[in-house]
Amino acid sequence: MSRTFEERHPILGMRVDSRVLIALFPVLIILGKVVRWTVMRDTLIDYSKGWGWVDPIMQNDWSWQFFGLEEVVEGDIGLGDNVITFFKALWSTIWGGLPASFEEFEIVITITFGLLFLLVMLGMRRRLPLIEALFICLSSGVISVYCLCLSKEPFQMVFFLLMFAVLHSSVIPERQKLYWSYGVVLLSASCFRTYYALILLFSVIVQLYLGRLSSNGRACNAGALSWAAVFKVYLLGVAAYFLMMLLLSVVSDSLYTRFQDALLYASDDSSLSNTYIENVFAVNESSPNVFSVSAEYAVVLLRLLFPLELLANGPKYWPYVIYQLAMTYFLVKSLRKFPCNTRTQNAALLVFLGYVFASGCFEVNFGSWVRHCAVTTPVVLVMSGICPPAGSRRVAVASTAKVASHSEALAAG
Numbered sequence: 001m002s003r004t005f006e007e008r009h010p011i012l013g014m015r016v017d018s019r020v021l022i023a024l025f026p027v028l029i030i031l032g033k034v035v036r037w038t039v040m041r042d043t044l045i046d047y048s049k050g051w052g053w054v055d056p057i058m059q060n061d062w063s064w065q066f067f068g069l070e071e072v073v074e075g076d077i078g079l080g081d082n083v084i085t086f087f088k089a090l091w092s093t094i095w096g097g098l099p100a101s102f103e104e105f106e107i108v109i110t111i112t113f114g115l116l117f118l119l120v121m122l123g124m125r126r127r128l129p130l131i132e133a134l135f136i137c138l139s140s141g142v143i144s145v146y147c148l149c150l151s152k153e154p155f156q157m158v159f160f161l162l163m164f165a166v167l168h169s170s171v172i173p174e175r176q177k178l179y180w181s182y183g184v185v186l187l188s189a190s191c192f193r194t195y196y197a198l199i200l201l202f203s204v205i206v207q208l209y210l211g212r213l214s215s216n217g218r219a220c221n222a223g224a225l226s227w228a229a230v231f232k233v234y235l236l237g238v239a240a241y242f243l244m245m246l247l248l249s250v251v252s253d254s255l256y257t258r259f260q261d262a263l264l265y266a267s268d269d270s271s272l273s274n275t276y277i278e279n280v281f282a283v284n285e286s287s288p289n290v291f292s293v294s295a296e297y298a299v300v301l302l303r304l305l306f307p308l309e310l311l312a313n314g315p316k317y318w319p320y321v322i323y324q325l326a327m328t329y330f331l332v333k334s335l336r337k338f339p340c341n342t343r344t345q346n347a348a349l350l351v352f353l354g355y356v357f358a359s360g361c362f363e364v365n366f367g368s369w370v371r372h373c374a375v376t377t378p379v380v381l382v383m384s385g386i387c388p389p390a391g392s393r394r395v396a397v398a399s400t401a402k403v404a405s406h407s408e409a410l411a412a413g
Contacts (some may be wrong), residue, residue, distance in 0.1 A: 007026075007278055009183070014129070014130045015127040015128065015129060016127070016128050016129075016132075016133035017126065017127060018121070018125060018126055018127070018128055019126075019407075020131075021121065021128070021133055021136050022118065022121055022124075022135065024137070025114075025117075025140055028137055028140040028144065029110065029114055029140060029144045030144075031141060031144070032142070032143070032145045032148075033145075035141070035145055036144070036146075039316060041143060042145065043112050043367070048102075048149070048150070049151065050102055050105070050149060050150030050151055050153065051102050053087065053150055054100075054101065054102055054105060054150070056084050056088075057084055057087045057088045057091055057105075058088075058091065058100070060081075060088070062085055062088065063081040063082075063084075063085055064082060064085050065081065065082065065191075065192045066190045067189075067190060067191065080408060081149070082155070082191055083152050083155045083192075086154075086158075086181075087105075087150070087155075090112070091189025095112075098107060098122045102150060106148070108343045109148055109149060109154055110148040110149075111413075113148050114144075114148060116157075117140075117377075117378075120164055120377075120378045120387065121136070123381075123387040123388075124136070124170055124381070124386055124387050125385075125386060125387075125388060128386060131326065131329070132253075132384065132386050134313075134322075135323070135325065135326040135330070135386075138323040138326065139323070139377045142320070142370060142374045143374050143375075143377065146370060146371040146403075147371060147374055151371075153371055153372075153374075153375055155192060155377045156188075156192060156193075156372070157375040159184055159185075159187065159188040159192065160375050160377075160378050160379055161378055162184050162187075163181050163184045163351065163378070163379055164378035164379060164381075164382060164387075166181055166184060167347060167348055167379065167382045167389060168344075168382060168387060168389045169389065170389065174230045174343040174344055174389075175343065177343065177344055178207075178343075178350065178351075179346035180205070180349075181199055181217070181347055181348075181351050185197075185199050185200050185203075185351065185354075186200065189378060195358065195361070195362065196265045196358065198354070198357070198358035198361065199354035199355050199358045200354065201240070201354070201358075202237055202240060202354040202358055203351055203354030204354075205236060205237075205240050206237070206350055206353050206354070208234060208399070209232075209233065210233070210237055210338055213229060223337075223339050223340040224337060224339065225335065225337075225338050225339065227334050230335050230336060233335060234280035234301070235289075236303070237301070237353075237356075237357040237360075238294060238297065238298045239273055241294055241297050241357070241360075241361065242290065242294040242359070244259075245260070245293060249290055257397070260288060260293050260359060262364075263293060263295065263297060263300065263361060263362065263364070264279060264296065274313055275313070275317075275366040275367045275368065276308065276364055276366075277300060277303060277304075277363070277364050277365060279296060281295060281296055283298075297360060297361065300360050300363065301356070301357070301360045304324075304356075304359070304360060304363060304369050305328045305331075306325065307321055307324050307325075308321065310364065310366060320366070320370055323370070324370065324373075327373065327380060330380060330383065330384040331349075331356070331380075331383075334349045334383045334385075335349060335353070341385075342385075342388070342389075345382065345383055345384075345385060348379045348380070348383035349383045351382055352376060352379055352380060353381060355376055355379075359372060397399070
């Protein structure tokens, strides 16, 4: 008689009451701030762009713009004045003009967005396995260190909090949540980061593949995708990148160069950092082409998801490695359970997969990756089932007919 996971791994099988994690949240935020202003001060505080944002927020006029293709081509991807205008709106309304210095802004941002993240945590299941509880603790610390400050991350976090509201809502039908989430992605692409449109591209490609896979019952084993199917999803993302770069090399040389340089040469600007991702293939530095750039992209994805190389940088980086491995674990686990997830979980899964594939096009630094990936935590909590939406409906996979029914549900959103 086979033993359960809890019987085989008694420690990992322990359960933690989510109310304990909620009570610990303020402590974890404070600990994160201590790390940020001591151990990480040189890289996160002293060279922060936020120091120069205080006066523009308090004095500049309102300015808002919606971005387009020209920002991608010119390299000014999703920046402009929108982030400063976002903080100006908070400063002049919700915060009542209270913060007046970099330090005060960080305190107010920490309280404001800490409370929003706490609201997300209130949606957690009552009892969580130890690995999920550990992930919540690490996420709280990472968000405190990297995101709750005067930077682009709070503005970025707004879109993922909005996506969480869509996914967790009991008002929006489950069939529609995927497309509502796509709408949030397009909104973020139009006024924050134009290249977020790639999230939609990769998500739709994976959606079509997984829907087709489930509809004919292939690669399923007792309601789970096979490891071969999971690997094919990775290869599909790499193939989509290759085809995109091949197309750009023909129709838009400037846009192709922008994508190529972002992946291969942006790390040259961060040579003082010991977390930048150095190219693996030397040929890319001398004579890059579509094939070699795509090969570099394929390796970058794996290095981002499994950053074991950072272990050699010392204990300071070990919590980050554990955090990223936990996030990768939830991604792979949710992907394997695709046929028996709720529709809402699969909507979150598709968006997060699209985010990973899209971010891999531009990420050249592990530090930047952890900041950007941490803001997706609300979506990951839904994807992993830690924060199940009210009234979510599970799809049985006891027969091929039921698996096909689930595929039809996915296609409908």
